[in-house]
Amino acid sequence: MNKKILEEGNSIEIQFDKRGGLVPVIVQDVDSMEIVMQGWCNKLALETTLELGKATFWSTSRNELWTKGMTSGDYLEIVEILTDCDQDSLLYKVKMVGSGACHTKNASGTARKSCFYRKIENDQLKNMDK
Amino acid sequence: MNKKILEEGNSIEIQFDKRGGLVPVIVQDVDSMEIVMQGWCNKLALETTLELGKATFWSTSRNELWTKGMTSGDYLEIVEILTDCDQDSLLYKVKMVGSGACHTKNASGTARKSCFYRKIENDQLKNMDK
Secondary structure: OHHHHHHHOOOOOOHHHHOOEEEEEEEOOOOOEEEEEEEEEHHHHHHHHHHHEEEEEEEEEOOOEEEEOOOOOEEEEEEEEEOOOOOHHHHHHHHEEOOOOOOOOOOOOOEEEOOOOOEEEEEEEEEEOO | OOOHHHOOOOOOOOOOOHHHHOOOEEEEEEEOEEEEEEEEOOHHHHHHHHHHOOOOEEEOOOOOOOOOOOOOOEEEEEEEEOOOOOOOEEEEEEOOOOOOOOOOOOOOEEEOOOOOOOOEOOOEEOOOOO
């Protein structure tokens, strides 16, 4: 792929093959601008996301297509999909419907909004639950 | 790895092996909350980031350690490093020093701040340069 076309062109050329079929997907809540999760996407998952308008991933643990919220109702509604300069990464900007994006729960038993609830501090992870 | 320890523990157990040695790193500007790039990190790159306080990656194209800004001076100063529930993704929250995080330039010849300058629209990429 010509670098100029890849970086400056308007043709969608997501480099799935370069990354073994899967590219990382960053999911950002458009309201708070918070990163709520990071998933993976293959060609089918991207096509399904565009078709449904709901964030869809390829689950690397279950090895299957996964539209987040399909069972729980907690969809991530797509507002915009961005790609990066060399088209090997995706950014889903979403409106969050229902409760958190994370499958884990805080000490109060509430679903965490974001999977990124711990930070590295003094060689340990520090929980930042509010 | 016990799931409870991985998800709720305070021990740093980044799952490099699960992802072939490399986990995705999301880079977010703490001031604008904008996603400026997505890189890759192995154990050495994370250790170097923690040591220098500057965003460091494993370059998958050059296959070498890469501290962003080491040649250009455009460092990404680390404010916080977060990891996700299953510790196979990293989020560098950074202060941007110098010009943009992207190696590409807009039509005016200015380095783009973020690598995510195009969005998917009507089966094409639309440039969002300001």
